[in-house]
Each structure stands twice: as C-alpha cells, then as structure tokens.
Amino acid sequence: MNADAKKTVLRMIPYGIYVLTADDGKGNVAAATVNWVTQSAFGPPLVVVGVKADSGAYKIVQSTRKFVLNMLGKDQKGLAFTFFKPASVSEGKISGQPYHLAANGAPILTEAPGAIECSVTAIVEQGDHHVVVAEVTEAHLMKPPAGRPDNAILEMKDLGDTVFYGG
C-alpha cells in the first residue's frame, strides 16, 4: 500500500468535533472528544462512532450500551482540547463544564449547541477503535443554528492547520 497516499486520501474525509459522554451510574463518568462519526440510516435513525477500544469511554459504553453525542459549536474550540484529556467530575461539573443527565443516563453538556441520546445496537470489534452502531433515541437542540446546521458545528479543520486527530 502507498502509505503517503493512504494518509492524504483518508484526511480528505471532513469531520465535525463531538464530545462523547457516558455514565455507568457507579461513579465512572466519561467525556471524550471524538470525530469519527457518521449517520448510517434514517429508519431507524442510526449513527456510527469509532471509539478507541482501550479508552474509559469505550468501557462504559460497552457496559451501559448508552451514550450521548454532544455537538460542539464553531466557537467551542477550547472544549475540544479540554476533552482530549481524561475527564473529571467535581462540584457538579465535568472538567469544569456544566451538565445534566439525559433520559438515557449519560451527561449532556449544557453549553453544547445540540446533543443526541444514543442506545447501542451493535459493536464491531475490529481495529484499534471499535465500530459502535447506535440508535438515536432523543435529540436536544440547545442553540438552533441560524443557517445550515453543518455550518454551526466545530470542524477538525477549525482546530488548527496541522491538526488531524482521529478517533
């Protein structure tokens, strides 16, 4: 395989930036920046997320089968970097960010413009990140976008000219 071509062509895929949150109800709360996300069906509404197989977030998602995907807004670049680091809960905040629990038990970041509650329907255990397929069971729109919704989300390219995080 042409490794340089592989790297460049895979980097053509555009990504939004999300914070995946999960809570096992036993004191373990995860909030991790992810970008490998796509919808995969309309009926039922399914999404797919590539989740690092050795991460704390993955462990909680595996056991609870529930998570929330918080969309970050164009102006929330700082939050993307906050949640690249392991999250910690104190004084009712996750890594300093206010949140409340969704109906499915996972945290919703109050300041995110939108969030979807997800219920895992399948996991493909292949690769260093596993393929988590989940049904969208509820959606929350905290800040209705003025124009196209896909113009309101923080994107990988907004993080910096040389940032190509994956996972």
Next chain:
Amino acid sequence: MNADAKKTVLRMIPYGIYVLTADDGKGNVAAATVNWVTQSAFGPPLVVVGVKADSGAYKIVQSTRKFVLNMLGKDQKGLAFTFFKPASVSEGKISGQPYHLAANGAPILTEAPGAIECSVTAIVEQGDHHVVVAEVTEAHLMKPPAGRPDNAILEMKDLGDTVFYGG
C-alpha cells in the same frame, strides 16, 4: 422523540461527497454518490460506509466484498448529481466518466482527486442503510491537495443551501 431537534442536530454532522464504485465481473457495475462515510480505525485502516440496503451498489458490495470510494473534488459538483442517478457503462465510461479498474476489481474514476480500495470486513444489517465496515487495502492520490486535504473535497454544503442528502 423531538423530531425537529433530531433532524437539525443530525444535520450538524458535516459530510464529504464520494462515489462508491463496485463491479461484480459479470457485467454489473455500480457507481453511486454516497456521503455517510467515516474512518473508524488507524490499525488496520478501517472505514465505515452507510449503504442503501435496497440499492444495486449494496448488492454488488455484498457479493464481491470489494469496492472503491472515490473522493470528489470541490469543483466536481456535477459528478455528485450524475451519480445520484443509476450508473450505466458504455464506450468504456461509467455515466460518461473515464475509469480504470483498481487491483480489487472495482472502478476508479480517473478524474477523482483521490480514491481508496476497500475490502469488506463486516456488515451490520440494521436500518434502511446497512453499516459496511471495510479495510483500506490501497490508496490512490491523483491530485495532491495544495492545503489541507479536507479542504479539497466536495462537501454536502457545497451542493446547495437546501441539499441534505443522506446515504
């Protein structure tokens, strides 16, 4: 579920535009515009595509387990609409577009800026589109991008202010 919130929040996910091609070697060739694509692992390099379960492209991918994902360039909006329609091969072209066969037997659109050859590793048969997981076995970079690769690809938002195709 709040249907309006679901629609808007899911539309926050940004998408590139791709042409998925496949050839069963028996005269059936598919070339279909898709956008539900994400990488899902670095090692091995895996991608996930949501493919319409009742489409001709899906039927060929199911049987051959091989396909090519052709990235479209910013200036190839016309091709996105060309491949929304069923493809036809004549005079050595697919729907008028020159192509050649990849090592895995699927067509590569010669004028695409980049393409990846994919070998299916799993299919999750859930929803109106199924989740096709595939390993990238080869990559082709026909037009090296001047800047960030994710600035060189045609995006959903480039197709028109009210275009929100899915699948």
